Each structure stands twice: as C-alpha cells, then as structure tokens.
Amino acid sequence: MTFNWFNRKFDQKAEESKADEPAQPEPEPTPAATSNPSDVDESYLSFAKAAYENIKKKRQQQEELVQPVEAIAPQEILADTVEAPEDAVPVSPEGFSVEAVNQFLGTLEDVKNDLTAAIASPESLEPAPEVAAIPAEAPPEPAAPLPFWAQSEADREARLERLRATAIEEEQPLAAVQPPSAIEEAPAFALDEGFLWSTEVLAAQGRRAEDITLEEITWLKRLRQGLDKTRRGLINQLKAIVGQGPLNQDAVTEIEALLLQADAGVEATDKIIAALQTKLREEVLPPEEAIAYLKKLLRDLLDRPLQSHNPVFVPEKDTLNIWLITGVNGAGKTTTIGKLAHIAQKSGYRCLIAAADTFRAAAVEQVKVWGQRSGVDVIANPGQNTDPAAVVFDGIAAAQSRGTELLLVDTAGRLQNKKNLMDELTKIRRIIDKKAGNARVESLLVLDATLGQNGLRQARVFSEAAQLSGVVLTKLDGTAKGGVALAVVEELGLPIRFIGAGEGIEDLRPFSSYEFVEALISG
Numbered sequence: 001m002t003f004n005w006f007n008r009k010f011d012q013k014a015e016e017s018k019a020d021e022p023a024q025p026e027p028e029p030t031p032a033a034t035s036n037p038s039d040v041d042e043s044y045l046s047f048a049k050a051a052y053e054n055i056k057k058k059r060q061q062q063e064e065l066v067q068p069v070e071a072i073a074p075q076e077i078l079a080d081t082v083e084a085p086e087d088a089v090p091v092s093p094e095g096f097s098v099e100a101v102n103q104f105l106g107t108l109e110d111v112k113n114d115l116t117a118a119i120a121s122p123e124s125l126e127p128a129p130e131v132a133a134i135p136a137e138a139p140p141e142p143a144a145p146l147p148f149w150a151q152s153e154a155d156r157e158a159r160l161e162r163l164r165a166t167a168i169e170e171e172q173p174l175a176a177v178q179p180p181s182a183i184e185e186a187p188a189f190a191l192d193e194g195f196l197w198s199t200e201v202l203a204a205q206g207r208r209a210e211d212i213t214l215e216e217i218t219w220l221k222r223l224r225q226g227l228d229k230t231r232r233g234l235i236n237q238l239k240a241i242v243g244q245g246p247l248n249q250d251a252v253t254e255i256e257a258l259l260l261q262a263d264a265g266v267e268a269t270d271k272i273i274a275a276l277q278t279k280l281r282e283e284v285l286p287p288e289e290a291i292a293y294l295k296k297l298l299r300d301l302l303d304r305p306l307q308s309h310n311p312v313f314v315p316e317k318d319t320l321n322i323w324l325i326t327g328v329n330g331a332g333k334t335t336t337i338g339k340l341a342h343i344a345q346k347s348g349y350r351c352l353i354a355a356a357d358t359f360r361a362a363a364v365e366q367v368k369v370w371g372q373r374s375g376v377d378v379i380a381n382p383g384q385n386t387d388p389a390a391v392v393f394d395g396i397a398a399a400q401s402r403g404t405e406l407l408l409v410d411t412a413g414r415l416q417n418k419k420n421l422m423d424e425l426t427k428i429r430r431i432i433d434k435k436a437g438n439a440r441v442e443s444l445l446v447l448d449a450t451l452g453q454n455g456l457r458q459a460r461v462f463s464e465a466a467q468l469s470g471v472v473l474t475k476l477d478g479t480a481k482g483g484v485a486l487a488v489v490e491e492l493g494l495p496i497r498f499i500g501a502g503e504g505i506e507d508l509r510p511f512s513s514y515e516f517v518e519a520l521i522s523g
C-alpha cells in the first residue's frame with residue numbers, strides 16, 4: 001500500500017473515493033480518554049511503545065528484503081544439495097542452460113518422491129553406498145546455511161522469528177537497510193523524548209499505532225526542532241506568565257507582547273487577546289487550562305481559511321493536476337518544487353516539472369538539479385528569457401502525452417511590479433484553460449518565514465495578482481518568527497498548505513494546525 005503524503009493516509013484508492021465527499025473538517029484532537037494525568041501518560045507511553053515495536057518490526061522485515069544475497073554460483077548450490085546432472089553443460093560459471101536447469105528440477109522431483117516413499121516405509125530403505133561408508137558414530141557435516149532466498153518458507157519464518165526475538169535495541173543505521181539514494185541521512189530511530197512527543201501528537205489526531213511510519217516521526221521531530229527558537233521565546237515566558245496563577249490582565253498583556261515578538265502580526269494578536277480577555281471575564285483559568293485554551297485559539301485561527309478554501313489539498317489520481325508555484329526569488333520556490341516532486345513520487349503520483357521561471361537561466365538549471373534529486377523530469381526551453389507561457393505550453397503537452405498526474409510549474413519569481421506579475425500569470429492561466437481545460441489548477445505562494453512581517457508585504461502583492469489556493473511557508477527551521485503563520489492566515493485569508501523546515505528533500509510536509517501549535521507551544 002502506498003502512503004499518500006498529501007493526505008497522510010494509506011491506500012490512495014480508498015481515499016480517492018472519499019476525496020469526492022465533502023471533506024470533513026479536521027477532527028478536534030482527542031486528548032486521552034482518562035482525565036487522570038498518570039493514566040494519560042501511561043496510555044501515551046503504551047501507544048508510543050506499540051508504534052516503536054511496529055516500526056522496528058517493519059525495519060527488520062525490510063532489512064531481510066534489502067539484504068544483499070550472497071553471490072553463490074549455481075554449482076555450489078547444486079554441490080550442497082544434489083549432484084549436478086552429469087550432462088549438465090554450464091553455459092558459464094554463473095549459470096546453466098535452461099534444459100540443464102529443467103533436468104536438475106526433474107532430479108529434485110525424483111529426490112522428493114524418494115523421500116516421500118522413504119518416510120512412508122523406512123524399512124524399504126537401502127543405505128546409499130556413500131552413507132553406508134560413513135561410520136555410524138561420525139556426526140554428519142552440518143550443511144552450509146543456504147542463502148536466505150534459497151531457504152524453505154518454514155526456515156525463513158523461523159529465521160525471522162529468531163530475528164524478532166533477538167532484536168536488540170541498538171540501531172542499524174537506516175542507510176544500511178535502504179539504498180542511500182532513497183534517504184539523505186539515516187534518521188535516528190530511538191524511543192526517545194522526540195519519539196514520544198511525536199507519537200502523542202499523532203495519537204491525539206486519531207492515528208493508530210500500527211499506521212505510524214518512521215518518516216512521520218522523523219518529520220515531526222524536524223518540525224519541533226525547527227520551531228525550537230520560536231517556542232523557547234514563547235513557551236518559557238508563557239509558562240511564567242500563565243504559571244503565576246489564574247489568567248489576569250497583566251498576563252494577557254504579556255502574551256500580547258510575546259505574540260507580536262513571534263511575528264504573529266497585529267490583527268492575529270488582537271483577535272487572540274480579545275478572545276482571551278472574554279474568557280478571562282467568564283471563568284478563572286488555571287495554568288494548564290489557560291495553555292490548552294490558547295492552543296485552541298491558535299488552531300481555530302489557523303484553520304479558519306479552510307471554511308472558504310478546499311480543506312483537502314491532495315492531487316486527484318488519474319487526472320492532470322497543475323500546481324503553479326509563485327514567490328519571490330530566494331523564498332525557497334525551487335527547493336519547494338523539488339520537495340513537492342519528491343513527496344508526489346513517494347505517494348505514487350506520476351509527476352513532471354515545468355521550469356517556467358525563465359527570468360534567470362540559473363533558476364532553470366537549479367530546477368533541473370531538484371528534478372534529478374527527486375527523480376522527476378523537467379520540461380524547460382533552452383536559451384535565456386524565453387516566454388514562460390511557451391514553457392507551460394510544452395509542459396502541458398508533455399504531461400498529457402505521458403499521463404502525468406501532477407505538473408508542478410515554477411513561475412515568475414521576481415517581485416517586479418504587480419501589473420507585470422499579473423499579466424504573466426494571467427497569460428499562463430489562459431494557456432492552461434485553452435490547452436488543459438479539465439485540469440485541476442492550484443496556485444501556491446512560497447513564503448520565507450524568516451522574513452516575518454516583511455514577507456507579508458510581498459505576499460500581499462502576489463495574493464492580489466494570482467488566484468492563490470494556499471501558501472507554502474518555508475524556512476521555519478531556525479527562525480524565531482514562527483508566529484508569521486498566524487499573520488499569513490489572518491491577513492491574507494489564505495490557508496497554509498505545506499511547511500518547509502530544512503534544506504533537505506524530506507523537509508516539507510502538509511501543514512497541520514494541530515502539529516504546528518503543539519510544536520510551537522509544547523513541543
């Protein structure tokens with residue numbers, strides 16, 4: 001089953017039939033059933049342990065499948081098992097002719113029949129001369145262990161069982177298990193604090209322990225790490241403020257300063273503070289409930305645009321989806337295209353890239369590099385400054401001839417004046433309408449989170465020029481301005497669809513308001 005990284009679920013087909021239904025809003029995170037903190041910890045711990053054991057088991061099975069097979073020439077196998085037929089003519093040391101192999105299989109059949117007969121009536125056995133010659137007391141030589149693939153089913157299962165039973169905690173570097181090209185570095189796999197936090201976040205969103213993958217854990221750990229700086233700024237002071245006792249006006253004033261410092265922007269901050277003050281007048285909030293209420297406010301604010309935009313952002317299978325990727329040069333547009341192409345490939349989509357940001361030849365070359373890294377072809381026009389619409393036209397033609405499901409278009413990246421930008425994007429849309437009228441078109445704005453409020457001004461120009469369906473927030477790792485996500489949503493009214501938290505090809509995932517707020521406030 002293919003894990004679809006766009007909706008974070010297995011079995012794309014089953015999901016597809018659901019994709020047509022009106023998507024349900026994200027379920028409210030379900031804190032563990034009991035209210036007793038130690039029970040909650042216990043239930044999360046056992047959930048984490050189950051997820052850990054399951055991932056460990058999958059890795060062991062994967063190791064068996066990937067482990068290089070000992071290169072034993074057929075003669076050695078034959079020597080170990082049955083005498084090679086005299087007239088077998090080795091076509092080369094590595095192999096036998098087909099008829100010889102068939103003959104050999106025929107011999108095996110005879111051996112099997114003889115063994116069956118012998119088991120049925122042992123008294124009928126004549127000791128074979130060479131066996132008779134071995135003195136009874138000499139133990140037979142232990143047969144050299146056959147390579148895993150040559151073992152019988154029963155032997156294999158027994159070996160796997162032994163492996164599971166003796167599986168030790170020490171970590172096999174994942175690179176030993178998967179071809180190095182498949183991953184950039186072996187993510188650590190240990191039942192550590194990051195693992196526990198990640199499984200807790202996934203459990204609270206309704207995930208089952210057996211469905212949790214190491215890649216999801218690795219991503220959540222990266223997200224949490226990426227938001228470290230913002231969180232440290234927020235949470236230490238937040239806990240100090242809220243920890244002083246029931247939420248009071250001073251605390252609310254300090255929270256306001258914290259949100260502005262994390263670049264949440266004035267509008268989002270005002271909304272959150274107003275809601276807190278209303279709550280303050282209604283009831284006394286002890287510290288942990290105040291934190292929980294603040295988290296809910298942030299989640300609701302981040303999810304609000306989903307009421308006016310499609311809550312599910314998943315390319316439709318067996319259909320041409322065209323995603324226009326816009327954003328100012330340096331925001332991480334090219335990197336984002338490479339990462340999106342990578343998760344599309346991993347999720348089983350036929351993907352193609354059109355390098356239509358032709359303003360800089362270097363940008364086209366860079367897209368090609370990311371195409372290679374993600375294993376996705378890039379359609380580009382040689383020569384500098386060619387017409388972006390021409391590249392889009394070629395990209396659509398190639399996509400239609402190949403049955404591509406997701407065409408990623410790298411479009412204008414320079415922040416020239418709004419008019420030029422609008423003209424260029426309008427022209428591209430016109431080409432798409434003419435050439436691929438039934439394609440599902442989305443337009444994503446790539447925004448550099450480290451720019452904070454400055455990035456927002458750029459975003460406004462793009463959001464007025466292009467009919468945007470969402471934002472990709474990049475460079476969340478290492479910035480203290482993680483709060484800009486709140487400003488983007490509140491001031492642009494656009495949903496955040498993906499977030500980037502690193503330069504690596506794995507460092508982009510669909511945005512989850514629950515995970516983001518947990519990493520921001522209690523990671």
Ligand SMILES: Nc1nc2c(ncn2[C@@H]2O[C@H](COP(=O)(O)OP(=O)(O)OP(=O)(O)O)[C@@H](O)[C@H]2O)c(=O)[nH]1
Pocket residue numbers: 327328329330331332333334335336363366413474475476477478500501502503507
């Ligand atoms: N730390 C970090 N760096 C990132 C991230 N995304 C992109 N970058 C880096 O940001 C720089 C710009 O990324 P690009 O993808 O080239 O940006 P661009 O928008 O295509 O800009 P041009 O290449 O000038 O068109 C590169 O050094 C990337 O490695 C991220 O999520 N985290």
